[in-house]
Amino acid sequence: MSSIDRRAVLRALVATSGALSALQFPAVARAEAADAAPAASAASAASAGWTVQTMEAFADTLIPGERRFAGDLAIAGAVTGPGAVQAGVISTLTSPDLPLAPVLPEIAALLNARAIAYAATHLILLPLTSPAFVGLSFGHRTALVRGLFGPEDPDRAIWQVLSLLTGLAFDTAAHLDTRQALTTGHPGLAWLDFPQPDPDGLWRFPTYSYGRALAAPHPATTASGSPA
Structure with missing residues (x-):
């Protein structure tokens, strides 16, 4: 990506904030966007793969989990047990009820640009075979993300919305019907009991x-519990 259109990203974030109510709890279960259609080319598939890895690494920094398989780069493996990635954060971020999916590559590019700058100032050699943010250790990912939420960061709103959606994926199984999530052992709902x-x-x-x-119901309260 040659440039990052921050205005387009911020417009999508504003629309996402307004559309959060569309994530019904319970909601209709959906497959991940990566399964919705085949990639147009090997290049686009690689680009999408890097976007997913970057978003997974960001979510794993906020709610870490254990690696899904040997060589899992997106998840740092800082803890045992499932985290945001296993809880379906990518399905939440790419939900058709939200307008965020088209700008996720832009957001991933922005985060990787921040990772490159961070690595340069900390004399960290990044691998060339994975996204820059994914190439950071968990400790460095955490330090970088902590700075993204500072009041002086110009893109703070982006990271705030992403963190909100990460929390929704883990705490509410936002992309799934609640009964289905419980039946299949959704890790966040299980952790919350x-x-x-x-x-x-x-x-x-x-x-x-x-x-x-704490109080008696108002006498005009309807049978469904709605206030008078």
Whole structure:
């Protein structure tokens, strides 16, 4: 990519922020965008692969997990157990309900440009066979990402939206139907000990979180629980 169109990226982020409500919880299960259509060419496939690796590495820095296979470069393997990547972060980022997928290559290019600058200032030799950010160790990835959220960073909004979506992928299984996510053992919901539904498939919470009702319902409250 010869240039990074920050305006296009920011427009997509604004649209994404407005479209987050489209990620229904539960939502309809979807396959990852990489399975939706074959790559147009070997070059485009390689480019898409680098974008996915970069986004996975970013998400793994925020919510780390263990490597999926020997030689897994995107996941640094800083912890044991599943993290954001195993929780389906790529499916969330490429959800058809969000307008983010077309600009992910731009965002990946921006993050890799930051990684190259970081490596230069820290005298780190990066490999040529993987994206620059992926080539950093977990410690250096963490240090770089920490700086991206600083108030002086011009692209802070980009990283904030990505971190929000990373959290949604792990904490809510945003790209999956909630019942399906529980049935298949979604790692984030399992880690949170998310409750199973009642036999009819609905969730009810008869026990108040504070151990008592905080207020009596308004007499005009509808049968569905909607306020008067």
